Every structure is written in structure tokens, then in C-alpha cells.
Amino acid sequence: MAWHGETLVGFDLETTGTDPLEARIVTAAVVRVRAGEPVGRRLWLADPGVRIPEQATAIHGISTERAAAEGRPAAEVAEEIAAALTGHWERGVPVVAYNAAFDLTLLTAELHRHRLPSLSERLAGRPIGPVVDPYTIDRAVDRYRKGKRTLEAVCAEYGIALEAAHDATSDAVAAVRVAIAVAGRHPSVAALDPAELHERQIGWYAEWAAGFQAFLRRKGNTEAVVDTAWPTKLLAPAGA
Numbered sequence: 001m002a003w004h005g006e007t008l009v010g011f012d013l014e015t016t017g018t019d020p021l022e023a024r025i026v027t028a029a030v031v032r033v034r035a036g037e038p039v040g041r042r043l044w045l046a047d048p049g050v051r052i053p054e055q056a057t058a059i060h061g062i063s064t065e066r067a068a069a070e071g072r073p074a075a076e077v078a079e080e081i082a083a084a085l086t087g088h089w090e091r092g093v094p095v096v097a098y099n100a101a102f103d104l105t106l107l108t109a110e111l112h113r114h115r116l117p118s119l120s121e122r123l124a125g126r127p128i129g130p131v132v133d134p135y136t137i138d139r140a141v142d143r144y145r146k147g148k149r150t151l152e153a154v155c156a157e158y159g160i161a162l163e164a165a166h167d168a169t170s171d172a173v174a175a176v177r178v179a180i181a182v183a184g185r186h187p188s189v190a191a192l193d194p195a196e197l198h199e200r201q202i203g204w205y206a207e208w209a210a211g212f213q214a215f216l217r218r219k220g221n222t223e224a225v226v227d228t229a230w231p232t233k234l235l236a237p238a239g240a
Contacts, residue, residue, distance in 0.1 A: 002190045003197065004183035007034045008132070009088045010172030011097045013106060014060035016052050020106035020233065024048035025077055026062050029168035030084045033096075033176040042084055043169060047071035060166045075114035082111055086122040089129065094194045098151045098175040100133035100231040101205065108232045119232075130194035131231045133201055134178040140204035141186045154178055158185070205230035 010031040017023035025046045032040040045067065052064045071077075085095055085107075097103045104119070111118055119128045138154055147153055155162040155174055158181035164170040183190040192200060206228040216224035227233045 002183065003094060003132075003192075003194045004180045004190055005035075007032060007039075007093060008176045008179065009033070009085075009093050009095045010174075010176040011085065011095050011100075011103060012168045012172040012175065013103045014062065014166060014168050014171075015106060016048050016050060016056050020102050021109050023106055024050055024074060025081075025106065025110055026052060026056070026060060026067060026071075027168045028077065028081050029172040030081065030088075031169060031172045031176070033173060036177050036180055038169075038173055041169060042080075044077045044081065045071045046074045046077040049074050060168075074110065075116065078107065078110040078114055079116055081107060082116065082119055082122060086119060086128075089123060092130075092194075094130040094132045096132040096134065096172075096176045096179045097231075098133065098154075098171065098178065099135045100131050101136075101229075101233060104128070104131070104231045105233045128231065130198040131201070132179050132194070132197060133205075133231065134175055134182050136201045136205050136208070136230065137179070137189060137197075138182050139208060140201075141182070141189060151175065151178070158182065202230050 010029070010033055012029050013025055014027040015023040015025060026048055028044040030042045031038050045062070047067050052062060052067060057063050088095055108119060120126065134154065135149060139149055151171060151174060152162055152165050155178060158178055160174055160177045160181060162170065162174045189197065209226040209228040213224055213226040
């Protein structure tokens with residue numbers, strides 16, 4: 001059976017901001033999905049230890065006060081998320097994350113910030129994966145399609161119902177359903193095994209980043225640099 005017909009794990013974070021090296025985890029979901037339907041889930045609410053900006057609260061609905069009152073310590077949450085993801089990878093189960101470079105970089109930075117073992121260290125030094133990022137895949141296989149590439153927009157393109165945008169569980173499940181739909185529309189994606197697909201995404205992301213950097217420089221930002229690394233980027237400095 002092709003990878004998109006097997007059990008997949010959806011992963012999503014809702015956070016304090018948009019910079020994955022500085023933002024903190026607020027909520028998280030790791031959801032096992034079979035045939036597009038959730039069959040198991042783990043959810044977290046963290047106290048990020050910093051104020052949650054009003055703009056972020058407006059998106060995901062979690063205030064600083066609620067996170068402080070109901071959330072668990074950020075280090076414990078990061079530890080448990082990392083253990084959950086690496087446990088699935090050790091069993092060969094692909095982890096699906098929409099715009100994985102954001103979520104996995106942010107998790108990597110949180111682990112580093114709290115001086116916890118990295119994802120790779122938990123895998124005995126092996127690279128993380130396989131990761132399936134429908135954002136990167138869709139952008140590569142349908143390069144010239146007009147319109148936004150947000151999760152909401154891509155769900156609409158593939159006829160996927162997004163029950164509650166910016167809810168970690170809903171977004172994690174939607175990401176898996178989009179990945180299945182992309183594979184269904186593009187046989188070249190479905191034909192790859194998860195390890196091959198992971199490697200292709202590294203190249204696709206690097207190609208996009210180089211092109212976007214060139215675009216920014218043509219527009220006058222001559223010092224623009226777009227990181228080509230996927231699925232994680234450079235670590236933040238140690239410390240809070």
C-alpha cells in the first residue's frame with residue numbers, strides 16, 4: 001500500500017508568534033490518522049513563560065492568563081511532544097505537518113532553550129523523519145497555481161473541510177487529509193516511499209527558498225537571505 005493509505009501522524013503547534021526561533025509553544029497536537037480519520041491523539045496546553053501577544057491570542061484563542069493558570073511547564077510539554085514524535089519515527093510512521101519547517105524548527109528551538117535532547121539525539125544521531133509537508137509538496141507539484149498557500153486555501157483547493165482553523169487538533173488532521181489528497185491528485189507523489197518523499201522535499205524546499213531569495217533581491221532587498229534548510233532551520237542561542 002502507498003504511504004498515503006497507511007497510518008499517518010498529524011502534528012501542529014499554536015504559538016506566541018511567527019518567528020520559530022523566538023516564539024514559544026502554546027498548544028500542540030499529535031494525532032494518529034488512518035484513512036483520513038483520527039484514531040488517537042495527544043494534546044497539550046503549555047504555559048510559555050512569556051506573555052502571549054494579543055495578535056496571537058486573537059488567532060488561537062489562548063490568553064496569557066489562561067495559559068498561566070491551566071498550562072503545563074513549557075519544558076515538560078516540549079519533552080513530551082519530542083518523545084511522541086520520535087516514537088512514531090522509530091516505528092517508521094511519517095509525521096505530517098503543514099509548513100513543517102516552522103513547527104519543527106520551533107520545537108527544536110524549545111528543546112534547545114530548555115537544554116533537552118534534540119530530536120536527532122533521541123534518534124541516536126539519525127536525521128529526523130520521515131516528514132510529510134503538504135505545503136512544500138503542493139508548492140512543488142502545482143507550482144504555477146495562483147492564490148494563497150495557507151492551510152485554509154489549500155484545504156479549499158483539495159476539497160478538505162477545515163473544522164476550526166488555528167486549533168492544533170483541527171489543523172493537524174487537516175494537514176494529513178491534504179497530504180492524502182495531494183498524493184491522490186499527483187501519482188508521482190504517491191509513488192514515492194516516505195524516505196524518498198522526505199528527500200525530495202529537502203530539494204523542493206531549497207529550490208523554492210533560492211527562488212524566493214532571488215525575488216526579494218530583485219525587488220530591492222539586496223541583503224535578503226532565505227534559509228534553504230528543511231525540515232528544521234538553525235537553532236536559537238541557548239537560554240530563554
